[in-house]
Amino acid sequence: MSEANIFEGILFLIIRSSEMSNNEISRIEDSIARGNGVVTAVKDEHNNDTNYLDFHSKETDKGGDEKSKHVTHIISRSIEFIEYKLARKSMIPVTSPEWLFESISGGRIVNYKTFNPDPKFFFKDCFVCVADNLPVGDKEAIYAGVKAFGGCYLDVLTKYTTHLIAHDLSNEKSIIASSAINNSADGEGIDIKIVLPHWIDHCITLGRRIDETTYLLPDAKILKQGTPIQSQGNSFVDNADLTHIDNVKSDFLKEKTFYVASDHNLSERFSNSLDNLIKRNGGTVAKQFNSESVDVYIGKFRTGEFYEESCRSNRIIVGNLQWFFSVIVSNEWVLPLNSNLLHYPIPQVPLDSFKDLKISITNYSGDSRAYLSTLISILGGTFTKTLTKDNHFLIAGSTEGKKFYTASKKWLDENGHPKIKIVNHLWVEECFSRWQLLDDEQRKYKYFGHGHIQVESLIGTTKLDENSLKQWSGLEDEKRLPTRLTSDNVDDSMSEDETTQSKHTSEKRDSVEDANTLFASRYGGRSAAKKAAMKLHDNMNDLNKYQEISKSSRKMKNYMEELELRVATPSKRNPPGKDEHEHKQDEQKKPKKTTLPEEATKFRITAIMTGCESEINLNKNDLSKLSNIGIKVLADISPKYPINTLIAPKILRTEKFLRSLSQVKEIIHPNYLIEILKKLNTTEGESIDETAVFKEFSINDYSLDKFISVKDINVELGLAKTSTNGLKTLTCSDNHGRLFSQLNLNLSSCLNGGADTIGRILKDHGLKESHIIKNNLTGNNLKKALIKSSDNFYVLVAHKTKDTKLISAFKKLKAENDLKAVVVEWDWCVKSIFKMKLEPYDKYML
Template sequence: MASALLDGLPTEAPAAPRKKLQYADVAVTATAKDFAGIYRGKQYHEPDFDAVLERAAAVGVNRVLLTGMYLSDVNINLEVARRRKEQCRITIGVHPYHAVEADEGGDQYYHDLAQLVNNTLEEEPELLGAYGELGLDYDHLAAASKEAQIRVFKQQLDMIVSNDWNLPLFLHCRAAFDDFIATLVPYLHQLPLKSGLVHSFVGTIAQMQVLIDLGLEVSVNGFSFRDRESLDMVRAVPLEKLQIETDAPWGDIQVTSEVAKAYMKNVTKLPYVAKKKDKFVMGEMVKERNESYSNADVNNASFASADMEDTTMLDESKGLFGELSFTIIPNGLSEDRLDQLQNDIAAANGTILPFDASKGRIERLEEISYIISTTSDFPDYYRALDLMIHVVKPTWVDQSLKGNKMKNPRSYSPDPALFMSDVIICCGNLPSGDKEAIQGGVLAMGGQFTEQLSKTVTHLISLDLDDNKCQVAISKRLNLAIVLPHWFDDCLKVGRRISERPYTLPDPDILNVELSTVPTARTSQQIRDATTPDPANEPVPQTLSARSEAPRAIQAFSGKKVKLGEDLNLNSRLRGIISGMIKNGGGDITTKVQQADIYVCSYREGEDYVRASQDGKDVGNLSWLYYLITHNVWTNPMRRLMHYPRPREGVPGFEGFKISISSYTGEARVYLENLVRACGAEFTKTFKQDNTHLVAAHKNSEKCEAALEWSVNIVNHLWLEDCYAKCKLMPISDNRYTYFPSRTNLGEVLGQTEIDRDATEKLFFSTSRKPIKPAKAPAAPPGPPADSLAHNLSMSRTASDSVARSSPAAERVRRTKTTEADATPLPVRHADGKENNTPGSRGAKDRALSKLHNAADDIAAFEKEMKRKGGVIHGGKRRAEDEVEDRAKKAKGGRDSVSSKRSADELDQGDRSDEEEIEAPTRNKKAKKDKLEPIKYRMLISKDERWAGNMEKESKDKARLRELGLFITEDFKKVDILCAPQAVRTKKFVAAMACGPALVGSSYLDFALRNNKLPPPEKHAMDVRDFEKEHGFKMAEAVERALQNRHRLFRDWTIFCTDKVPGGYETYKDIIEANGGKCSLWKGRTTNITATRRIINASAGEESQNQKEDEGDVLYLISDANSNEFTNWTKFRDLAKKHNMVPRIVKTEWLLINAMAQYVHWKPEWELTEEVVKAAKP
């Protein structure tokens, strides 16, 4: 009769197996003392674990997972796995029993643990099966408290995420289910591999279901059959989520138990005798000690209680890629590489579905699991993404097979948007906040991050070569780049992977202030044969020799029909040549778009364009067609901007723009010229004062200097490309478009922007859009649209200027006899509201006001731009400069005077290429223009309110001062004169003191503007008497010390600062960096910054004499006097003591006064302590 335990369960034992079964025991603790012959602290026999494994193999247990309990057992398990590679795998981790050991070991313990994981993944990845055992066990709180267990559990999860270990989790949960779930769930979405096994699970059906719903699996052993609740849970586990284990040397099924009596009758027995431990015989089992030999017992109990058929627990033939199907895109792969990939996938039991390069399409795409491709440039790429099919580079196959684990597909994606996909970053001794930012950024951009240095690392980020990891990389000659963190920052800022060369240690160019040139960039491969939408020459087909040498790729025309659009305006001869070349490539010509696979046209308009686009056909322009003919390789026409039909009217908002370019040469220059015109703007080879934009590869050029003086917008090519790609005027207030990494030529990343598919569909061929019939001729419209803001403003401006006859700009217009109809409207160059000047007559005024009313939306956007630093997108200070020029003309007897450094008509271009034609300046033979006075002084102004709320007056005054040789700057790192009513503690003033500037009062500006000449600075010295009396030092001496220091007062200093300081962290960061130091944000987190004693070396420079009061061993934290900061202070003191330094927490006055005095000194009242803060409270 069945017992109550088995009441209602199957009563018959499974039949004896008809063939030898194969098993995997997923939990064995090889380092348990029982296997070493030690029981309750006494040695009874010699270690015999190898014999245990031999017995397991004899009964078909061909896979055994050796679980890691703590740090010191890793090497023991590794030695076993090395001896028995075919049978054993290991896990590495910290069991909750050993949480106290990890807690007490601290950072060093986790560092050593991570090092072991990384070394194993690098050198013997096939031996590492999972990370663990980690989790919670509240049945044994005597070993570790709940708090300690949770803390160690979280620390390990953090370590897995930060190292991007693509390993399943080997988890432990006993009597702690709620805390286990609460701790684990927040990490699941961050884990590189979202899978794991909760081993030796004993719980309810509801708890088991929670685990299954989270994507986890469970394994059972003898503990799972000791009560009815657990038995019912085992019965409810889905078969595909159930694994079996022995948990040896524990967890055995007692032979006298009801489960054993009912379900183990037919288990195959081998001639092994179990002896007592004190009568041990090598090769025999030990009574009361469980081992993998009994895995069959667990199998029978599991499946008999669930009333299932006998099942083979391990299918050795499955392979890593079993049940997965692959297609390989041949583009860019050699025959040998293609064959290698196919053989490797087949060897891992993957299924290869052949790709027909002649058709270029993947048949049965829905059946594909992975597409292997070096590029996203194949026809079915976006459809594959829609179907959630992984597209990975060939290296994904190599790395997955090497580690015997499938890698994260995102890290091997060929998507060009994931520009870090080939990058594996390791950081040296950087602050933890910086590391976290780098880790998040590289993972978001498709790269990988690891804490430990290994051979797979491509980039090591460090501040200097003294870092331990740098020394290891150099000594082992690892093939990686050692770069400053600035490289990664700049990559993220521009959204492209830029060259590492200027950031590479030991002598990074970006830190060399003496370098004034930026290296030239090689022509980007992305714009090869894609620089113009209208190629001038006939296409040149690929030669037979080149075709025979080229690797297999998607053929351009094979089996495809091409329709040539009417707007191509091809003559019969050229049409015949193109048709012949298409037919030679295996294609054909059709006159019906319905029959076409490819449609070629010039503009994004017309019924054929809309229909072909909506039907998903390939739509490109003549340049794209020539590319296909030349290379006989298919490429997506949206991949390159100049391969897709252009909008006939250009990009809305570009009307009236005049754009020039700087520091681009050769094909890059041609590409940008055509891109400007395709956007609908006017391209000018010469850079003039009436240009609205300058597209630059870097800022180290004369054009950029002139643009700054003329208030012309300086943008990089990313702005122009994005505007065209989205067919939308993008705001230049986006820092990505105005950022120029120092010592980097952005020409190296030219052409990497693709046409925005969603924006193009929405604007030009959405399903709700009716086709627009093409115009009969491609001529441009007679003028800008009626509701164009630029047009309205220029109309108002022209009428107004016709009345103001004394304006030099108006006189130039009359001399050249340019009418409004054929002239490009000049946008207003100031932001004070004068663009609303009305015409001279009432009728014209009414018409202008009416147009402005119609353009209300544009005006709102325009006024928003006006608030942006530097003015509106249309440029600088034209009216103010015109008036200055007019006054100067009268003062000099009627002669024209320029109002900027260069001629208002033309800049003599020092950075032009050989291909560029320089337009001759238009000069009045009767008028001789004087050259502008070169910059004599650069002045920074602080706390002078003369221009507050009056932008027009500010513009005029600054233009007048520039004519006198005084340039007003906001750059506090390059200042000759510092002007303020008195010594003030603003960021600009304090940071500028590092330049050693002359200190002048506001009277200096008064005199210059009143007398039209610059006075000697010493005649208008700043009144600093009260400041000097208060702080006890002379400002004149501070200036002398600044000249000695040369921006190096805090050289080699790392100063910490909290984010709660008055004025904000960035204020003090700028001041410290202006003086050559490094500022790190302190939030109380663990940091890897190396804080060492500073050695004052007199031979290092004159600045050393101004650091004499620096004790060298003091670590500073700038903070606010607030009790909320106390926790941060405590952790900061711990950091300082860890590095054998003295912590000193200071008020902001310490930095401000030291930076203003330009020598390091100390006053006790600057120090912050808890007692000081408490005493200050009322």
């Protein structure tokens, strides 16, 4: 873009103040003209006669015609002008004059956030990246906080990165950043500060940017000497340490009690920091949910008992972290439902009707563009930066530009109509608000402004549809058509989270007619058990026993099963037409079930944990606390304790991980244990209601696909080209424990990890028999050592580089004896396990 056109289509309002001289205003106007922009007006900051963002306010020129007061950008050195609040709510950039000058100097529009005159945006000079070994929940919260307070972020290191947030220098991003700093010529060109996440916490808590020196790695002075750094980040820097920096407090949140839901999956460190931020602004924090005392529920998703209870309350405010940060920034109490669409918990799964849609955007910039791309992603669509013929929709803010021209004039069908549907932002907003794919042909979606008036400044006025919200709160109106939801999870997207903007009530725009149109339950016993309970409750002793046991869902389940057996009808005990002798014979014919020790049946969750060393380390006390509420964490797989849950921070190839996949129905993140232990530690010495614990910490909220995107999980599982949720396919398969049941395999002695380990993994997955093959065998000796499957097929699992001689000998043997045989790499076994079905051999043949 040449200097002559960089401001084309931008309509400027200039705010004159004591800090801006007449000479500077002349320079501003000259720069705008050089960039082909338009100056709508120049006004004094304290002049409230005309609000240039209020379309109800009209002004006429000397000829009697209405003056255009439309504004897309404001230049000011202060925020003390009447349009400022509306500008923030409408996502209209407000910058100092330096933004103009640097854009003209560089011949391109530079990032406007760096030039925001609002002192509350203290991160405005920061471009942040977070190390990958921080908990995902913390990473999302850090990015949300940085954006809320005026900063930028990207989850990869770039030349623009100013701060890398990390616990240590052992992670990949820290190594790359350190290397770039050390290798930069004369220390110029690269200036990345690698700081502890506590720097972010403390800046947000204090409401200003503080010096990074004491937080810089590797020798962060703020760390308490002798305390180890753990990537989970238990709070080794106390909140009390803030007092030596500042002691500024506020009563803005006075008399408000906040409950932060566990679905944010925050570390103990960040949770403590968030608690401290609430308290320093006058609020209180509830560690247990109580609808009678909680005033504000902060959650990530529209799910869970506490979310539903909050929605049904007429008193509790429901919002998310982005909303909370925006309230702190603005120091203005705006209800989430009257605010930005992204300031309320989002649906946990995308819309089925959106999942195959590719959507591009044109003539929206900055926060507006980020806001729309986030809505598209949450809905389930794919946002594309570039427009191709594969796109289904183009969201346009005006009729200008190459994208709009191409979509509307060049790519036409046989009837001369655009192949790509063109709509404005209101279509996306209302699809999100009502959570359904709406008819895109409505007139209000086809308005793109006229003349200098564009629709970008009208963005952000749509509210969430309260009737649509009822489908998540349990209050769904039966007359309303249900929306379709998929079983796939929302991709873990954080790069475009909106946190700073809030929304005002929709205002009619009188300037044009089309602008007016534009605004125009978890536990349930079986029936037999319920009947049994009814009979036994006639006896008062049994009723007392029932009331006592009902406090524990685990004991309740065992009790219900016991009741079923005790009151089973004769027909169930001994089917009609069979005498007792025949019945006993039938029982003898049935395969005997393995009798488990009584202790093994008392646990609701029996889990194996692997790869979690950097997240959590459990001691005996922790294991005991978990066991007492029905969670058994095993050190290794044991036939005494069938497992149902695998705990890991990501998809792994460890022995424990692969063996566990033969049994488990859930794969969850270690934050599940971290959050529960945090709860147990805060209530130590008190009576624990395990049912309440499991309700508060729903295992579904900690599924691995809530922490890692489905896309990334699918890549690890070998499903990169599919849109299905590979994790769900894996855990819900019927092939657990019998995947290789029709095979015998030959395992090279050179396989990584050892053939014995490989054999144990495959045996857990149903392998009948395996032979370990030494890599020096050839000819007849090799043939004698091999084992074949029942279909006379030989399969050898070998190492690509270590077994070159064995592979050659095997292939020679196959050719000379006309054997049905194949040699594959270990990855064939792994990918078969990950997909829970036998992979074709051809992709893995050696």
